[in-house]
Structures are given as C-alpha cells and as structure tokens.
Amino acid sequence: MTPLVEMIDIERHFGGVHAVDGVSIDLYPGEVVGVLGHNGAGKSCLMRILSGAMEPSAGKIRIRGEDARLDSPHQARELGIETIYQTLALADHLDAPANLFLGRELRTRWGNLDDRRMLEEARKVLSRLNPNFRNLGDPVSRLSGGQRQVIAIARAIYFDVKVLIMDEPTAALGPAETAMVGELIKQLRQEGIGIFLVSHDLHDVFDLCDRVVIMNRGHKVGSHRIEEVTKDDVLSLIIKGALPDDWRPRNAGAVQ
Amino acid sequence: MAAADSTFLSIKGPGSINGEAFHKLSALATLALLVGAFAFGNSAFLSVNNGLTLLLQTSVIGLLGIGMTMVIITGGIDLSVGSVLALSGTVAGLLVKAGVPVPVAMTVAVGVGAVCGLINGLVITRMRITPFVATLGMMMIARGTALQLTGAAPISQLGEAFGWLGNGALFRMVEKMPNGLSKVVFPGIPYPAILLLIVAVGAAYLLRRRRLGRHIYAVGSNEEAARLSGVNVERTKIAAYVMSGALAGLAGNVLMSRLVTAQPNEGVMYELDAIASAVIGGASLMGGVGGVSGTMIGAFIIGVLRNGLNMAGVSAFIQQIIIGFVVILAVFIDQLRSRR
Numbered sequence: 320m321t322p323l324v325e326m327i328d329i330e331r332h333f334g335g336v337h338a339v340d341g342v343s344i345d346l347y348p349g350e351v352v353g354v355l356g357h358n359g360a361g362k363s364c365l366m367r368i369l370s371g372a373m374e375p376s377a378g379k380i381r382i383r384g385e386d387a388r389l390d391s392p393h394q395a396r397e398l399g400i401e402t403i404y405q406t407l408a409l410a411d412h413l414d415a416p417a418n419l420f421l422g423r424e425l426r427t428r429w430g431n432l433d434d435r436r437m438l439e440e441a442r443k444v445l446s447r448l449n450p451n452f453r454n455l456g457d458p459v460s461r462l463s464g465g466q467r468q469v470i471a472i473a474r475a476i477y478f479d480v481k482v483l484i485m486d487e488p489t490a491a492l493g494p495a496e497t498a499m500v501g502e503l504i505k506q507l508r509q510e511g512i513g514i515f516l517v518s519h520d521l522h523d524v525f526d527l528c529d530r531v532v533i534m535n536r537g538h539k540v541g542s543h544r545i546e547e548v549t550k551d552d553v554l555s556l557i558i559k560g561a562l563p564d565d566w567r568p569r570n571a572g573a574v575q
Numbered sequence: 576m577a578a579a580d581s582t583f584l585s586i587k588g589p590g591s592i593n594g595e596a597f598h599k600l601s602a603l604a605t606l607a608l609l610v611g612a613f614a615f616g617n618s619a620f621l622s623v624n625n626g627l628t629l630l631l632q633t634s635v636i637g638l639l640g641i642g643m644t645m646v647i648i649t650g651g652i653d654l655s656v657g658s659v660l661a662l663s664g665t666v667a668g669l670l671v672k673a674g675v676p677v678p679v680a681m682t683v684a685v686g687v688g689a690v691c692g693l694i695n696g697l698v699i700t701r702m703r704i705t706p707f708v709a710t711l712g713m714m715m716i717a718r719g720t721a722l723q724l725t726g727a728a729p730i731s732q733l734g735e736a737f738g739w740l741g742n743g744a745l746f747r748m749v750e751k752m753p754n755g756l757s758k759v760v761f762p763g764i765p766y767p768a769i770l771l772l773i774v775a776v777g778a779a780y781l782l783r784r785r786r787l788g789r790h791i792y793a794v795g796s797n798e799e800a801a802r803l804s805g806v807n808v809e810r811t812k813i814a815a816y817v818m819s820g821a822l823a824g825l826a827g828n829v830l831m832s833r834l835v836t837a838q839p840n841e842g843v844m845y846e847l848d849a850i851a852s853a854v855i856g857g858a859s860l861m862g863g864v865g866g867v868s869g870t871m872i873g874a875f876i877i878g879v880l881r882n883g884l885n886m887a888g889v890s891a892f893i894q895q896i897i898i899g900f901v902v903i904l905a906v907f908i909d910q911l912r913s914r915r
C-alpha cells in the first residue's frame with residue numbers, strides 16, 4: 320500500500336537551533352500515529368511543515384507517492400491535509416461560521432457570501448461535535464476554550480480531509496469533550512483517514528494510536544507499533560531519548 | 576474591544592445588544608446632541624444652506640474615512656491620504672489645463688490615487704515596512720510630487736466643467752424672476768453628497784457581503800490565523816491600501832472641483848480627520864473591528880463640530896483642541912466598556 324504521507328530527512332533550522340534535524344516519518348490510510356516528545360522537541364515544527372505553514376530547510380515530502388510542494392497552507396489543504404493547530408488559529412472577531420469557512424467561504428451565484436448556508440452547515444457540524452454548542456453568532460473571542468477548540472476541529476473535518484494533523488487537540492478540553500475527540504479519531508480512522516496526533520497524554524495515545532513516533536531535541540529517537548512498547552518504554556524515549564537498557568520488543572514484531 | 580461587525584456576520588437573538596451596536600448608538604446620540612446644541616446656539620445652523628455646506632465639507636472627510644476604515648480593519652494605518660488627495664487633484668487640474676476632457680482627467684486622478692495605494696501595499700507586504708512608516712513615506716512623496724509638478728502654485732481657471740462635480744447638485748430648481756434675477760427654489764442635493772452615499776453603500780456591501788471584506792476583518796483579527804486558513808493575507812492588505820488610495824484620489828477630485836482650482840497645498844492633516852472619524856465610529860487601531868456606518872457617523876460628528884464651532888466664531892486652533900479631546904474621549908469610552 321502507498322503511504323498517504325512520506326516525510327523524508329526533514330530539517331528545519333532557526334539560526335543555530337535545529338528544531339527538526341533529519342526526521343523521516345510516514346503515515347498510512349486509516350492509521351493513527353502519535354507524535355510524542357518534550358516541549359521544544361520539534362513536534363509542532365514538523366507538523367507545520369506538513370501543513371504548509373513552515374518551510375523546511377531541507378528534505379522531501381511525498382503525498383500518496385507523489386512529490387509534493389507544500390509552500391502554503393492553501394496548497395496543503397488542496398491536497399487534503401487539514402490541521403488543528405496548537406494555537407487554534409481562529410480569527411477572534413469573527414463568529415464560529417465565519418471561522419469555520421475562513422478561506423473557503425460558501426458563496427451565492429452572484430459571488431456574495433452565503434452566510435445563511437454557512438450558519439446552517441456550521442450548526443450541523445458543530446452540534447455533531449458538541450450537542451450543546453450555542454452562540455454561533457458570537458465572536459469566537461467570547462467563547463470558552465473548549466468551544467474554540469471544537470471550532471478548530473470542525474474546520475479540519477468539515478472539508479474533504481485525507482490527512483489530519485492534530486497538534487495537542489485536547490489541551491483545552493474537559494473530560495467529556497476529550498472523550499468526544501477520541502470517538503471522532505476512531506471514526507475518522509474507520510473512514511480511512513490518516514491522523515498525526517501530537518499529544519502529551521500517554522493514556523490517550525495508547526488508547527488511540529497504532530504507532531508512536533518519539534522526538535527528542537529535533538531528532539526522531541523511536542518509531543514503534545503500539546503493541547511492542549509499554550508506557551514506561553515511551554517515557555524513557557521521551558525523557559532519555561533511548562529505550563530502557565534491558566528492553567525487548569513485547570511482541571516479536573520488527574523494530575522500525 | 577467591541578465585536579467585529581457581528582451584526583453583519585451573525586444572527587442575533589432578540590434583546591441581545593452587542594458592543595458595536597452600542598458604540599454606534601452612543602456615537603449617534605452624540606451627533607444628535609451636538610446638532611441640538613449648535614441649533615440652540617444659532618438658528619442659522621439648521622438652515623438648508625448650512626446643511627448643504629455641512630454635507631459638502633463632510634463628503635471629503637467621509638470618502639477618506641471609508642478608505643481609512645478598510646485599512647484600519649486590516650490592522651494598518653494610511654497616513655498618506657491627505658497628500659495623495661492633493662497629488663490626485665493637481666494631476667486632474669494639470670491634465671484639464673493640458674486639454675484633456677474633465678471626466679478622463681478625473682478618472683486618471685483616481686488611478687493615480689490607486690497607484691499610490693498599490694505602492695503603499697507593496698512596500699508594506701513585500702518589503703515588510705510597517706504601515707505607519709510606509710505611508711508616512713508616501714505622505715511626503717505624494718506631497719512633494721504635487722508641489723514639484725505645479726511649482727507649488729495653484730492651477731486656476733480650469734473652466735466650468737471642472738467645477739461641476741464639486742459644485743453641482745441634483746434636482747436643483749431655479750426660477751427666473753421677472754426682474755431678470757434668478758431665485759433658487761430648491762438648492763438640490765450636492766453631487767459630493769450623492770457620491771459619498773454611493774461609495775458608502777458600495778464599501779459596506781464589500782465589507783459585509785463579499786469575501787474580500789470577510790478577509791479584511793480576518794487579517795486584522797488574527798493575521799496568522801488568516802494565513803493558516805488559506806487567506807491570501809498580502810493580497811487582502813494590498814487591496815485595502817489600493818481602495819484607500821483610490822478614494823483619496825476621488826476625494827481630491829471633489830475638493831479641487833469645489834474650489835475650481837487645483838491646490839497642491841490642500842489636504843494637509845486630512846488623514847488625521849479620516850482616522851478620527853473611523854475611530855470615533857468604533858474602529859479599533861488594533862484591527863479586526865470597524866464599519867462604514869460607524870465611520871460615517873464619525874465623519875459627521877467631526878463635520879458638525881467644525882461647522883458649528885465655526886459659526887459660533889470659535890477659532891480654528893480651539894477647534895483642533897476640541898476635536899483632539901473628542902477622539903481621546905471616544906476611544907476611552909470604548910475601552911471602558913470592553914474592559915468590563
């Protein structure tokens with residue numbers, strides 16, 4: 320099977336800082352890959368490069384086996400790569416429907432904004448994620464962290480998504496909403512969508528991911544099927560950048 | 576800060592009044608209060624003739640203010656509009672003097688304004704110069720060019736046709752009296768006022784109903800979010816500056832036409848009146864907030880203040896001081912409200 324995404328030898332430097340240093344990572348349809356690491360390990364940079372929001376200093380990206388140029392978020396979205404940014408990337412003064420459709424506004428035959436249809440669609444997709452979602456007409460600056468997060472998620476899944484990048488999607492959410500995001504991830508995987516999940520929550524990661532990639536100071540220090548590692552193994556990779564000394568694969572599967 | 580034109584962007588439940596609507600209402604109340612006070616002080620203030628003078632005076636500030644509003648919503652500022660007005664007006668005058676028909680000359684003048692705006696936009700987005708500095712540069716470049724082109728001398732005797740836009744009126748009715756003099760039955764609606772109305776409606780439509788308008792708010796609200804959402808941030812900003820420049824050109828035509836003289840020294844500090852009307856009308860210099868209707872109210876507040884104080888014999892210097900206080904007060908009240 321062709322991978323949905325292949326990122327090969329990706330580098331990104333900021334002056335002397337090697338935020339991403341020669342990382343290769345891939346993603347298959349219907350697969351959830353957890354991206355783990357300390358703050359500052361380079362997870363967001365790697366994900367932003369795939370989103371078209373950051374230019375790599377070096378490296379290659381293939382999407383569905385074809386070389387891709389991801390020079391702008393727009394190009395990435397055209398290829399079906401949708402991103403939920405850690406910062407959410409919402410325009411505070413606009414309301415939920417305007418944010419949901421920002422950059423991809425629905426328009427009438429005359430080219431006018433079709434605010435009514437955008438409101439209807441927004442109501443549908445938002446209530447699917449959170450049945451209690453109200454305040455569709457309020458500027459999103461007035462909404463709670465959870466509601467804002469829901470808008471950011473809705474914006475990523477509403478359109479024809481093939482690859483979903485979730486950079487700490489549950490950071491601002493309560494338990495119920497976190498569970499909802501978990502359900503959503505399982506459902507999207509069923510539909511054959513590939514997902515990169517950046518998270519600090521090992522419980523969620525072990526619950527949702529098929530594979531984990533661990534980063535440490537810009538390097539990829541591990542890539543494992545979830546069955547072959549324990550939480551302690553992963554913690555060791557995150558903290559020390561290496562597996563415990565006495566480590567053996569739990570299931571005899573190959574170490575990648 | 577008040578919500579973005581959320582009245583435009585949203586369906587509001589009954590009884591919920593948002594910050595922007597509140598600001599607009601209070602600005603409107605201020606305007607009514609001013610008119611009342613001046614009318615009480617001098618009955619001539621409410622005369623038809625004075626009303627027309629006021630409309631004429633306000634139309635120039637209003638045109639500049641609308642362009643300024645678009646720029647301010649993107650989070651920028653355009654300090655060049657007063658000078659661009661002068662450059663465009665003198666270009667129109669020079670062309671007419673050279674035998675070019677008036678409509679062509681005035682169209683070119685608007686184009687000159689648009690080009691100045693385009694340069695502003697390119698300098699800001701491509702060279703990454705802050706709007707304040709970029710348009711400050713353009714302010715001097717445009718003024719200098721206007722003075723250089725004319726040798727700093729006004730161009731007069733431009734002919735009747737040149738004065739048509741600034742001095743004509745729709746539905747003007749004049750009656751010939753038996754003694755040979757003519758009597759004005761109805762002074763008509765001045766063309767500048769009609770022009771302002773058309774531009775205001777067009778700009779409001781663009782901001783509320785068109786994608787470019789939505790993107791203008793988005794860019795001013797959170798530039799990074801707009802970029803990540805696929806909005807072409809650079810093009811959106813450039814469009815705002817081009818419109819501001821073109822409207823400055825149009826305002827130049829109106830002003831020079833009214834004087835029937837192309838004055839390279841006209842329009843000094845007009846950018847400040849334009850900024851003041853936008854801010855009094857509720858626009859935020861932080862970006863993301865503002866609207867045409869608010870700016871129109873702001874322009875009329877400034878126009879009424881100037882006109883009323885003039886009639887009351889208050890010196891131009893004192894007027895400046897008063898308007899300065901009004902601007903600070905308007906922003907202060909807005910901040911008080913949004914801090915709650």
Ligand SMILES: Nc1ncnc2c1ncn2[C@@H]1O[C@H](COP(=O)(O)OP(=O)(O)O)[C@@H](O)[C@H]1O
Pocket residue numbers: 333336337338356357358359360361362363364365
């Ligand atoms: N725009 C930037 N300019 C300079 N340094 C940056 C920038 N973005 C990230 N970095 C640096 O790159 C490193 C990786 O950051 P990031 O990818 O955000 O880490 P993570 O998401 O894993 O916490 C950090 O040292 C961070 O300071």
Ligand SMILES: [Mg+2]
Pocket residue numbers: 362363364405486
């Ligand atoms: Mg991060």
